[in-house]
Amino acid sequence: KAGVTQTPRYLIKTRGQQVTLSCSPISGHRSVSWYQQTPGQGLQFLFEYFSETQRNKGNFPGRFSGRQFSNSRSEMNVSTLELGDSALYLCASSLGGGAAGANVLTFGAGSRLTVL
């Protein structure tokens, strides 16, 4: 079964621009989460979507937003890019059920964003 697919894998933007990243979850997975990985901070939670609704949000400014479509695919958007937004953005999907053991996150390979 296909894994979590993220596009694009690499991109370079300049300060002030905006970027949209895409994530296709594993078939049947209804929950999609986004994480930012930077060398100094590790993996930090951005937000989680389930059935097109944002269920949880991390401590990031409003420039970071996301959405989920009816087919569970998700996008995240970062507006007015800053140098500090350079990071690996990871998408993860899970079944999204209630049992802890059923909610193991499966990660994609990530989208590496460089802001110049």
Added chain:
Amino acid sequence: DQQVKQNSPSLSVQEGRISILNCDYTNSMFDYFLWYKKYPAEGPTFLISISSIKDKNEDGRFTVFLNKSAKHLSLHIVPSQPGDSAVYFCAASDVRGNSGAGSYQLTFGKGTKLSVIP
């Protein structure tokens, strides 16, 4: 405020010996813990997990130990193999406290880079 801490940024171990990776947490509401492994240019891969109602979970060469009173967990890899060389992330979740049905936010440590020397 770092709720999950991996105090060793790196660890080197000889092939065949035991690797012990440590993780401490501060949030007493965490009730589910996971270890992920990450190779360069790939996303993290789930390795093993443990619920707070247990103190040990074993899967092949990997065993996770949980000490709730000390808010400490560790991952043991025995025997260590060169292919185990990767960055290992400890993660925790407050499953009971999360809103909705199974909202599942993970709090990660900053990772420990394990190098297994042949």
